[in-house]
Amino acid sequence: xxxxxxxxxxxxxxxxxxxxxxxxxxxxxxxxxxxxxxxxxxxxxxxxxxxxxxxxxxxxxxxxxxxxxxxxxxxxxxxxxxxxxxxxxxxxxxxxxxxxxxxxxxxxxxxxxxxxxxxxxxxxxxxxxxxxxxxxxxxxxxxxxxxxxxxxxxxxxxxxxxxxxxxxxxxxxxxxxxxxxxxxxxxxxxxxxxxxxxxxxxxxxxxxxxxxxxxxxxxxxxxxxxxxxxxxxxxxxxxxxxxxxxxxxxxxxxxxxxxxxxxxxxxxxxxxxxxxxxxxxxxxxxxxxxxxxxxxxxxxxxxxxxxxxxxxxxxxxxxxxxxxxxxxxxxxxxxxxxxxx
Amino acid sequence: xxxxxxxxxxxxxxxxxxxxxxxxxxxxxxxxxxxxxxxxxxxxxxxxxxxxxxxxxxxxxxxxxxxxxxxxxxxxxxxxxxxxxxxxxxxxxxxxxxxxxxxxxxxxxxxxxxxxxxxxxxxxxxxxxxxxxxxxxxxxxxxxxxxxxxxxxxxxxxxxxxxxxxxxxxxxxxxxxxxxxxxxxxxxxxxxxxxxxxxxxxxxxxxxxxxxxxxxxxxxxxxxxxxxxxxxxxxxxxxxxxxxxxxxxxxxxxxxxxxxxxxxxxxxxxxxxxxxxxxxxxxxxxxxxxxxxxxxxxxxxxxxxxxxxxxxxxxxxxxxxxxxxxxxxxxxxxxxxxxxxxxxxxxxxxxxxx
Numbered sequence: 001x002x003x004x005x006x007x008x009x010x011x012x013x014x015x016x017x018x019x020x021x022x023x024x025x026x027x028x029x030x031x032x033x034x035x036x037x038x039x040x041x042x043x044x045x046x047x048x049x050x051x052x053x054x055x056x057x058x059x060x061x062x063x064x065x066x067x068x069x070x071x072x073x074x075x076x077x078x079x080x081x082x083x084x085x086x087x088x089x090x091x092x093x094x095x096x097x098x099x100x101x102x103x104x105x106x107x108x109x110x111x112x113x114x115x116x117x118x119x120x121x122x123x124x125x126x127x128x129x130x131x132x133x134x135x136x137x138x139x140x141x142x143x144x145x146x147x148x149x150x151x152x153x154x155x156x157x158x159x160x161x162x163x164x165x166x167x168x169x170x171x172x173x174x175x176x177x178x179x180x181x182x183x184x185x186x187x188x189x190x191x192x193x194x195x196x197x198x199x200x201x202x203x204x205x206x207x208x209x210x211x212x213x214x215x216x217x218x219x220x221x222x223x224x225x226x227x228x229x230x231x232x233x234x235x236x237x238x239x240x241x242x243x244x245x246x247x248x249x250x251x252x253x254x255x256x257x258x259x260x261x262x263x264x265x266x267x268x269x270x271x272x273x274x275x276x277x278x279x280x281x282x283x284x285x286x287x288x289x290x291x292x293x294x295x296x297x298x299x300x301x302x303x304x305x306x307x308x309x310x311x312x313x314x315x316x317x318x319x320x321x322x323x324x325x326x327x328x329x330x331x332x333x334x335x336x337x338x339x340x341x
Numbered sequence: 342x343x344x345x346x347x348x349x350x351x352x353x354x355x356x357x358x359x360x361x362x363x364x365x366x367x368x369x370x371x372x373x374x375x376x377x378x379x380x381x382x383x384x385x386x387x388x389x390x391x392x393x394x395x396x397x398x399x400x401x402x403x404x405x406x407x408x409x410x411x412x413x414x415x416x417x418x419x420x421x422x423x424x425x426x427x428x429x430x431x432x433x434x435x436x437x438x439x440x441x442x443x444x445x446x447x448x449x450x451x452x453x454x455x456x457x458x459x460x461x462x463x464x465x466x467x468x469x470x471x472x473x474x475x476x477x478x479x480x481x482x483x484x485x486x487x488x489x490x491x492x493x494x495x496x497x498x499x500x501x502x503x504x505x506x507x508x509x510x511x512x513x514x515x516x517x518x519x520x521x522x523x524x525x526x527x528x529x530x531x532x533x534x535x536x537x538x539x540x541x542x543x544x545x546x547x548x549x550x551x552x553x554x555x556x557x558x559x560x561x562x563x564x565x566x567x568x569x570x571x572x573x574x575x576x577x578x579x580x581x582x583x584x585x586x587x588x589x590x591x592x593x594x595x596x597x598x599x600x601x602x603x604x605x606x607x608x609x610x611x612x613x614x615x616x617x618x619x620x621x622x623x624x625x626x627x628x629x630x631x632x633x634x635x636x637x638x639x640x641x642x643x644x645x646x647x648x649x650x651x652x653x654x655x656x657x658x659x660x661x662x663x664x665x666x667x668x669x670x671x672x673x674x675x676x677x678x679x680x681x682x683x684x685x686x687x688x689x690x691x692x693x694x695x
Contacts, residue, residue, distance in 0.1 A: 045529035159617040189395035189556065191614045194600040198613065216529065219559075219602035246604050260534035262559040264601045267583070270541075271563060273534035277499045 007210045008034040008057070008095075008178055012070035015049070015056050015234075022282045023067075026052045028234045030070070031308070034178065034210040039201075041225030041242065042214045043257070047278055049234035050214045054180050056080075058097055059087045074178075093123045096171035100183035102163035106155040112166050113139070113151030119173045138169035142199060161192035168199060172207070179203070180212045185220065197224055218261055222246050230254050233279055233289035236308055240316025250311065250318040250327055253290045255334055288321065296322060296330065347422055350518055350550050351384035351407055356416035358402055362622065374621050376402040378574040380416070381649070384518070389544065389551040391565025391582065393558060393597075397618060399574040400554045404520045407552060408440050409433055421517065438468055441511035445523035447503035451495040457481070457506055458491040464513040480509040483546075485539060501532035508539065512547070520552045525560060537563055558601050562586055567655075570594045573621055573629040579649060580656035588667045590658035592674065593630050595667065612671050628661070635675045636662040 015027040027049040034040050042050045055061050057072050059079055072079040074095065079087060099105050107115060116138060117131035124131075132151070140147035142165040155163060164184060171179055181200060185193035201224060204211050215221055221228055221242065228245040230238040230253065238251040249255055256274035276293040279285050285292050291301040300306075300321050308317050311324040320327070357380075359373040377399040384390045384407075392400040405411045407418060409425055417426045425436065441464075444450035451460055458477050465473035478488035484505040495503055504524060511519050521540065525533040541564065543549060555561050561568055561582070568585055570578040570593065578591040589595040596612045614633050619625055625632050631642040641661055649657040664674065 045531060161617055189618075190558070190600045191395065191596060192617065193602070194611065194613050195615075197602070217602065218530070218604045222604035223602040256531060258604065260531045261604065262534070262537065262557075262563040264559040264562055264586070264598065264603060267562055271534035271537055273538060274531035275535075277501060277532065278529070 006033040007036050007038075007074070009073040010034075010053075010057065010070070011073070013053055013056060013072065014067075014069045015052050015061065016067040017065070018067065019282075024281045025284055026234055026281055027056065028284075029308075030231075030234075030236055032229055032236070032239060034212060036177070036208050036210050037204065038227065039204060039211040039213055039225045041221035041228040042212060042231060043216065043218055043221050043228060044231035045216060045278055047233075047281060048231040049281075050231050051182055052234075053231075054097070054182055054212060054214055058091055058095060058180065059084075060091075089123070092119065093174040094176055095178045095180065096174070096176040098164070098167050098171050098179065098181045098184050100186050102160055102167050102187065103155075105167055106158075106163055108155055111152050111154055112158065116151075116166065116170050116173065119170045123174050134173065135169070138172055139166065141172070142166070142169045142203075143195075144169075159192075160188050161195060164188060164192075164196050165199065168196075168203065172203060175207055176209060178210045178212070180214070182214045183216070184213070186215070186217070193220070200224070218246075218257060230257070233284050234281060235289055236317075236319065237290065238316070238318040239308065240318075244316050248331060250315060250331070251290075251320050252294045252296050252322070252330075254318075255331070256293075259334070288319070296326075298322075348385055349383040349419075350386045350421060351382075351552070352417075352419040353383075353403075353407065354381045354417050354419075356380045356382075356403070356406055356418065357414045358399075358406055358411060359414045372622050375574050375624050376621060377406065378624070380571075380574075380576050382569055382576065382579065384550060384552055385567075386517075386550055387544075387548055388566040389553050389564050391561040391568040392552065392554045392571060393556065393561045393568055394571035395556060395597075395618060397573075397621060398571040399621075400556075400571050401522055402574075403571070404442075404522055404552055404554050407518075408442060408520055410442075438464075438514040439516050440518045440520070441514070441516040443504070443507050443511050443519060443521040443524045446527055447500050447507055448495075448527070450507055451503055453495055456492050456494055457486075457498075460495070460506060461510045461513055464510065468514060470514070476513070477509075480512055483512065483543070484509045485535075499532075500528050501535055504528060504536050505539065508536075508543070512543065515547065516549070518550045518552065520554070522554045523556070524553075526555065526557065533560070540564065558598060570597070573618060573624050575629055575659065576649060577630065577660070578656070578658040580653075580658075584653060584656045588653065588656075588664075590652045590656060590663040591630075591660045592634050592636050592662075592664065594658075595664055595669075595674070596635075599668075612674065628659070635671065636660075638662060 011031050013027060013030040017024040017026055030053050044050045056068055068080055113132055113135045116135035120131040120134050136147050136151045139151055144150050144162060144165055185196050188196060213225060225242045228242045229236055232253050237253045249258060259272040260274055262271060274293055279289060287302045287304050288306050291297045306319045306321045308319045310317050356377055358377040359375055362372055362374055380403060392403060394400050406413050413426055417424055461477045461480055462473045478491060481488050481490055486505055525536050528536060544551060553564050565582045567580060568582045569576045572593050578585055578594045585594060589598055596614045599612045616633055619632060627644050627646045628642045631637050647659045647661050649659045651657050652663050
């Protein structure tokens, strides 16, 4: 979005899963840019397509069973059309991923150090001893105490937070340019979550990488991301600098998300939920996918799909038909309503 | 105190639960998980008591003990004036009508092979209540579903709707107490708010008492009147929710509150606890929080167990060196007179601008 030095350029990414019940429209027309040193927060509820779009970027979806279109440009090459063996040279090396569940991601029967050195050996021809030494060094870097002896531990001897640290160490093996973190702290306790988020931020600064942080927790995004992409039913609803998204959100869905979030700061008289539930992606609503739940829908919403554009020079991107002055008005009402509550 | 005149619906005293675990190849070494240690709490009629803490702190075990789904190792549980700590299952059965539970996972807690009508009707069948069908349909409406849903199966519903079914089942026999164990943790934030609002309005309508368990401090703040903060099987802070959120006294509560990421706050001081929660098989001596505590005083915190004491009106904390005010910067917290830092260098530099 800040143009210029795009590290990763995703254009019109669309993912479809053909199933016996019909075609699941998991991701539709997702376009964004990631720069070095940037943390892009991707937020949305379950089924909004946030994880699938990242799996598509990583080339982790079975190409035989999915229909993927669009472009994922990394260093001028389109990852979507790259042959599998070429892609394998990039995946895990230049683009690394940290998954949600650190319990499921480590093999229970291999030592943690061995699993990290395996990642080293996957892309580098070095001796096993060198690979092991690199594993210890990385474990130490991500804050595992006594890394030298802990590298010989099995995953069950690690706590959840330590396992996630080990996963981050594994992702850092080849100094990647991009780190994709898919719900990295969802399985962790809040005090450990704070440690891991801090570690990701440190790592980003130290290695000057771009981070994509996928999460359902708006609080996590607010504290760590530079820019934020709000997804709903496989589409981008709003995309802009983090500070603006949280202070001047533009899309009624973003308003709904922020208003329904319980606050730790104060007890609210009532929470304002978004009525209804997210649509099925087998048959997403026509027009704006949010229109059936949107309190401000009007005549074009059910039929015409709003494009992702900036509605005013001072605004960031959103996909909504509401005219800008109406949004400003509703946005300020929303602020005062919250202040009154 | 007469059974029904008491202000408290539930009173638990010195409640302890230990689970035996086998260790070693031939299971010769027996050790115990100290799941709940010496917990004393009260739940007032018509209030919501929130129990909050990280995984493994004993909050769910406490809830299950209150419902006598587990047998206590020591201590007493009084429900509605009656000591139920050692009642037989048979004698407990009539009391079960008065206490119900809503579970965390709306997918696992509803039998996929039964219709909604059967699921919500089961409590009526067990307790031999007639006219179940109309009652079930009323209940469906009460929780915001439609009576036509009677013959549908759980898989036809979304997560939020399923949790409504779970709530309807808990409401079926008009209980006095509902224990909600992480009832909104599996739900998306927009749906979470729907269920929280439902629980609140049902409480007003039916004068329910809730014990509400969550790891999510924001959710607890929205629903609880009083809260108990647990750490490693013990209650470290207990009292009025607003007082605790505004002025936490226990360093653990403060760390927990400051660790919550929040939207719309750009810069603030955060206490980052180092290390992990110790094993509940070998909990630390004396104050269980002392190995991670920024206010640790050697020779005191690791020798003498702090008892819950009233530090402010309606607010108890178990700490020898409670916080004087809030927010305090991390440096101030560590500067508590005599705080001994030298031998624990790994705790240094824990203050961060976020």
